[in-house]
Amino acid sequence: MKISREVKAAVLVISGILLFIYLFNFLKGENIFADEVEFYTEFEYNALNMSSPVTIKGNQIGKIEKIKYDFESGKTRVEFSVDPKLKFSKSSVIRLYETGLMGGNGLAIIDSNEGPIAQKGDFIQSEVEKGLISSLSGNFSEISTDLDKTIRSADTLLLSLTSVVNDASPEGLKATISELNRTLKSFKNLSYSINDVVKQNDEKIAATLESIQKASENFSALSEDLKKAELSKAVASFDETLQKFNSVLSGLEQGQGSMGKLLKDDKLYNNLEAVSKEMELLILDIKLHPARYRRILSKREIPYEPPTEEQINEKN
Template identity: 25%
Template sequence: MPQNRLTRQTVKIGFFTLLAILILYLGITYLKGLSIAGLSKTYYVSMNDVTGVNVATRVFVNGYKVGSVRKIEYDYAHNGKAVLTLTLDPKVQLPQGTTVQVAQTLLSGAIVNLLLPALETGAYLHAKDTIPMSTERSAMSLEQLQSEFVPRISATLSRMDSVLLQANTILSNPNIEPTLADVRQSAQHINASSAQLQRSLSSLPKIMERIDHTSANVESFASRLDSLRLQETISNLESTSRELKSFTQRLNQSNGTVGRLLNEDGLYNRIDSVTTSLDALIRDIKANPKKYVKLSLF
């Protein structure tokens, strides 16, 4: 049992090691821009000068990447020319008359362009055919690019140096420190205000909950108010109003005692005369009590 288990573990380790090597190979091949053997077409190019061209240099057709340079070999038998091995997408069809042109770029180095003929005859190149170099003038060489862009870059760097010098002068100004302090203080105030606003916003759900609760209470009160017997109350008020009106009408009539008192001047005058006489009598009694009350002593 232990030996079988050890053999099984050894097989697993070997399998995963081979798998890791395969993945590593495919990854390196992908990163280098090379096509996997068996999944590409191979073509050859004979060149006098391969300056800037390296293994994994990209190959384009009308600006679209279709492959890369897989190998560069020096051909000693043919006047020292170099032979490039190109691996292209197997779906690419190159018509007869296709030529190769090497163009230089300032940032990414050389690229290989496949120039398709303007008129196609219907015949196509086969795999492992040699593609001739183009007689057309290629893009600027690396030296030309350097001679054109280096002065511009130098001028740009000079302007940048001037800007940095001015910035250094501004930063070395003694008045800049108080300004920066004010800016920092303003930033602190902004941060404090932001924190306070955040706290206020955090309490907003509670406020909304209270508003919802208050709204529910108002709705409940409105429903209870609707359920009150308002019609009966209004009827009672109307009845009371009619009774008060009837009482007022009876007061205005001269049939009753109160009505005659309010409406007949003679009755009022007699009552007033009696009241006046009674008042005079009370005063006279107070002034002359002996006149009305006689006391006898033993």
Template identity: 25%
Template structure:
């Protein structure tokens, strides 16, 4: 089949146009056979940004600028960014235009810290950076203002000092300097005196250090004895710890409680001992009984026939009963009872 020249020319033209388009896109930095993540950004001023300008993250190019479409009223300009598909950008990132008068304008993406990422055809946050010269001037102007203000203040201060410092003030300053020299001389003299005093005390300090050294030497020589004493103390404390002190304390506590109960019972008047301690009438009865028993014993000793009543030769006259103890029983312990209180 014979192909006409017109067909060849048309096919060649189509191939040429295709290669031209592909080459143009390649020169712009677009990947020819891969998909891109398309995101949008809106600015008020794009600072000379044009299509195919690079988009960078941390100095590395991750895409290019696509279409730039202004609003009809030219207040807002929408910029399309073609980002490599494998790049993930947090949704709180910011796209900043970074103009450079010595190079092409580029867009720098400041990555955020969100866990969600931008999807295809999402809108990224944007900030329009000012020009380099404007930025420098804005930083320099406050410094220049402060320098000029400081120079004016310094000039005013110098004028005030010149107006205040007269001859009398100068003399006062001279006197002040002279006094300062005297103080310095006194300090030097005091330092010399202190040095001489320390030199005089050097011997005492050395003697004290020798005594300390002697004490430490004695302690070192008696180290075995000290260790033995410490060992004995350790053994004694160990034996003391082994004793069943808790059982002893519990027994002692029980004894004290029983003693307290017995004392309380005695104070309450219950029992014989309680009655003896708390009932005076019982005490007086016991005392009276003791006295009467003493009289009975004395009477039996002095007049036994009165109680035996055995007569061989006839009835004899009996003696009167005793009313008081005999003298030989006076030394015996007895208690005189008050009959009025009995």
């Protein structure tokens, strides 16, 4: 019987597909020709997916077959299969654990080694590992809040770096990094210089610190002496004197006593101003008519004439 080329091509393609499927599952650690045994368990909430591993003592020996929510019990029913070579007790525990910080979760068989061997279709008790998985349900809101704050801080930092780096090209970024490197080297050299200065002046620094300590002790002794000298009484006496002085000033402000009346009496001010004006006119008249005052004892009387505005302006 002669086989056509089309049939040969189809058989070749199908064989290639089957071989690819087998190799793909083989690389994942699964044997599609093995007669795997299925079990099931239940959890309060679902933290698994179909790619979650089933392990025992850290070795993958099975996979998740089905994840289904049970409406009657309100729990998540998980069906999984294991290698038929594996034998474990029915009283064992299926533990939900974290495979890594970013690696998701998995199922681990914790064999109790007690009682009869688990058979296909048996229900196995479950538990959740203490740690991140058990705390996620209660602290997820806090984690999300902290994550949001972290993202905002990172965004602010990136914006700040963007504003600092004016030239966003690779050359500009390299120049900025080079400049930052030079700055760090300068700080390093400065720290070395400061360290050398400290080493060279170690004795002076020690003497300075000792002087500061002595000054502190002297200040403490001075404060003790001031305390013994009843400084509080002196301050109280000074405060009493200030109160009396304020009382005197208040009396003067209110016009009490002779000084108060002199300060508050408008008539005295007006009289003094009038006398000052008369004295000014008298002095001006003496300057204008000196002969009049030389003949005070003579019988001839020179009448007084008030100065004119022009005379006053000339003298001023």
